[in-house]
Amino acid sequence: MSVEKKASIKKTERKAAKSGAGKTATTFFGFEPYQAKRGEEYMSPRQVEHFRNILLSWRRELMEEVDRTVTHLQDDAGTFADPNDRATQEEEFALELRTRDRERKLIKKIAESLRQLGTGDYGYCEACGVEIGIQRLEARPTATLCIDCKTLDEIREKQMV
Numbered sequence: 001m002s003v004e005k006k007a008s009i010k011k012t013e014r015k016a017a018k019s020g021a022g023k024t025a026t027t028f029f030g031f032e033p034y035q036a037k038r039g040e041e042y043m044s045p046r047q048v049e050h051f052r053n054i055l056l057s058w059r060r061e062l063m064e065e066v067d068r069t070v071t072h073l074q075d076d077a078g079t080f081a082d083p084n085d086r087a088t089q090e091e092e093f094a095l096e097l098r099t100r101d102r103e104r105k106l107i108k109k110i111a112e113s114l115r116q117l118g119t120g121d122y123g124y125c126e127a128c129g130v131e132i133g134i135q136r137l138e139a140r141p142t143a144t145l146c147i148d149c150k151t152l153d154e155i156r157e158k159q160m161v
C-alpha cells in the first residue's frame with residue numbers, strides 16, 4: 001500500500017473516531033473495544049454479552065484448531081517406512097500433541113469464564129476481588145486476576161525458581 005493511501009486512511013480513521021462511528025480499533029478476534037456508556041455499571045448485561053461473544057468465538061476457533069490437528073495426525077500416521085522420517089514425524093506429533101494439550105486447557109479456561117459470566121463472578125479478581133477491568137479482559141478474556149495480583153504472582157513464581 002502506498003504511503004499516501006495509508007495517510008489518507010489514517011485521516012479517515014481519525015475523523016470516524018471523532019464522530020464516534022470509528023470501526024477501526026479492534027480487539028480480540030476483531031471485536032471492537034467495548035464503549036461503556038456514561039455511568040454504566042461494571043459488567044452490565046451489555047458487557048456480559050460482549051464478553052460472552054468474545055469467549056464463544058475464541059472457543060469456536062480453538063475447537064476448529066483441535067479438529068484440524070486430529071485430522072492431521074490421522075492422515076499422517078504410518079505413512080513413513082524410513083526410520084529417519086519416522087523420527088521426524090514423531091517429533092512433529094509430539095509438538096502437535098503439546099499444542100493440542102494447551103488448546104484443550106484454554107478451552108477449559110474459557111468454559112470456566114463462561115460459567116462465571118452466568119453467575120456474575122466474571123471480571124473480578126480471584127485474589128483480591130477488585131474489578132479486573134474491561135481493557136484487560138479484552139486483551140485476556142480468561143484473566144482471573146487483576147493486573148496487580150498477576151504481577152505479584154509472577155514475582156513470586158520467579159522467586160521460587
Ligand SMILES: [Zn+2]
Pocket residue numbers: 125126127128129130145146147148149150
Ligand atoms: Zn487482585
